[in-house]
Amino acid sequence: MTMTLAIRPSEMELPDRLATIASNGPTAIAHRLSELDTEWTTGRAVKATTGLLLVAGIFLAAFVDPWWLILPAVAGAALLQYMFFRRSWLTHIFSAAGLRSGAEIENERIALRVLRGDFQQLPTVFQVEDRDAVCRMEGEGGSCVGDECTKIDPRDAATMILEQTGGSKH
Structure with missing residues (x-):
């Protein structure tokens, strides 16, 4: 399974992109949904980066100089900030670099599934009572x-x- 880093579409591009994909039919929708399954989120990038900083800092501290322990400390601080606020300085960096949040990706996924007709047969809370x-x-x-x-x-x-x-x- 390959992972892709995708460029963040602007909010104005999303309706146009959805319309284009929908006009190309169910195959295009299925293809885009599979792309969304492999798209990295800002949260995933934060976790991967902090993990890399932790491992690199411990390795460098063990074999080069103990001052490299600053990297795991920075990674821990970033994880704590991410845990309590769900938006950290790393999240802002990755957002600026073009990654989207999990919610943004999920919104596109649901919109595509609605366009494909996945939810037509589902019951609603407004079924007839009287x-x-x-x-x-x-x-x-x-x-x-x-x-x-x-x-x-x-x-x-x-x-x-x-x-x-x-x-x-x-």
Whole structure:
């Protein structure tokens, strides 16, 4: 599995890019989704960088000079800042370099899945509860609800949604 470092698209480019991908069909959407699976996030880059600083600092301190222990100290400080604030100075550096946050990547992923039609058959919390009230509205332009439309149990709806969106990892 290869990892890619992708350049951050601007917020204005995302709708255009989504439209272009969608116009190229389901194959283009599937291809872009696989690219998103390998795209590095700012958080992942922060963790990789701090890990590298820790290992390099300990190695250099052991074999060159103890002053190299400054690197693990800086890495630890960066990890602590990242842990408490979710945005550290390293996160800002990687954002400026073009990496996106996990939330930004996930937003694009969900938008692509919606465009592909992955969520069309999922239940909503707005399933019909009161058939009689809806049928009374039929004469006012509303539609009558047949017997096949029933409100789904919220637990069943959540299970179906997790199965369809890949959220249930057993």
